[in-house]
Amino acid sequence: MPVEPLSQKEIEDRLAELPGWSLEGDRIARSYRLGSHSAATAMVVHIAQVQEELDHHSDLTLGYNTVSVSVNTHSVGGAVTELDFELAHRIEELASGHGAH
Numbered sequence: 001m002p003v004e005p006l007s008q009k010e011i012e013d014r015l016a017e018l019p020g021w022s023l024e025g026d027r028i029a030r031s032y033r034l035g036s037h038s039a040a041t042a043m044v045v046h047i048a049q050v051q052e053e054l055d056h057h058s059d060l061t062l063g064y065n066t067v068s069v070s071v072n073t074h075s076v077g078g079a080v081t082e083l084d085f086e087l088a089h090r091i092e093e094l095a096s097g098h099g100a101h
């Protein structure tokens, strides 16, 4: 089944289950703080591995001890879809293992 853009209501309902994530323009996004630059770097590498597994890729920004993620779905013209929420949930699952908050 082809992926379709979610409605505003569908996005809000899904964001309610993802504390820390928000809609920023046409993307869902969250920033994390970590204990060190190496911890933040390791989290970026881990996210990149998940993204390859899912074949869905966010924009990732590595700071000194921060990681910022934002994602939408290019193939539907940059709208938010279920694929973005699937990636967000996978990132939430791995974040605690990196001490991210």
Ligand SMILES: C[C@H](O)[C@H](O)[C@H]1CNC2=NC(N)=NC(=O)C2=N1
Binding pocket: 055, 056, 057, 058, 071, 072, 073, 074, 075, 076
């Ligand atoms: C060919 C490949 O499946 C596509 O280019 C994938 C790769 N990663 C992607 N990532 C995101 N965020 N949106 C996409 O539409 C997308 N498409």
